[in-house]
Amino acid sequence: MRKSIAIDMDGVIADEVVQLLTWYERHYGLKIHPNELSGRSEDEVVPEKDAYTKFTKMAGFFRTMPLMPGAVESVKKLSAQYDIYIVSAAMQYPHSLSEKREWLGANFPFISWRNIIFCGDKSIIGTDYMIDDHIKNLDYFKGKTIMFHAFHNVNHNHHTRVNNWDEVLTLMDSGF
Template sequence: MKKKTIAVDMDGVLADIEASLIECYNKECGTAISRESIQGLSEEDAFHGRTILRGILNSENFFRTLPVMPDAVESLRQLQENFEIFIVSAATEFPMSLHEKIGWLGEHFPFISWENIILCGSKRIINTDYMIDDHSKNLDYCIGKPIMFTAFHNINQTHHLRVNNWKEVLETLEKTL
């Protein structure tokens, strides 16, 4: 029997990009923003414009050193028992991130085959049974069942099934078996 497929985003879902963005932004700008202070803001509003944000995202080793989301490793291992997992990241906007993301995945998720890693631009072409992402722009095109992973920038969006952490992801997907 063919396993159902899941597309899993990296940044904001597997990797805690919020923590690193806040830390780098505060260091660069001499500010003291917190996770709480940016809830409900867009990325551009939270980090006062695209220029500083793009500079941080294009800095060397930014993506390679992101912390792993709590319970992500164990959850993907468990999900692999019943699903085929694809890691899908819209990485080509930040070309320096390609090598870093491959290295990060190899370190933290060595059980994910290179054949199941998709670094792309748009995710509109992804055709899986489920997609877990923190951006509506990706989930809105999902052919299967979209699952929104909570992040500061999507907290006010309500048009997709929401999960707040990896324990909720497991609970949600185990109901489908």
């Protein structure tokens, strides 16, 4: 029986940080470089605390997120050996559901709609592995956890960390 991997969307296959900072500069005129964010909490990314919530309600925010480098090729390689599920806690932003589905269809057409899970609480996910950037999702997961590097998790080390998709492939090839 094939093992399964739950892969988070925002911050893992979709570059949410680049999207937020691009939209922030466009709407507020202030350029913030991703390197400036290391160690900050998500509430400290931009000076206007409501900017992210505002952007998530705007048409196109989720639909036009850039891909994380290497994500498509890596997920495609992993899908040859594992059952892949894209899992997003999208219920926090219910207006994002259609845009996220469209984004996945455009960028990951090889992932069946049956393997896309939009939920509120990822602790219900029962795959063998989970790749996520949020500690809150990894801490309650019962399988093996892989923490995808993000500015908000740099001070945590209680999950296996990967910095990019090449490292994910290397880790999974190692028999992790």
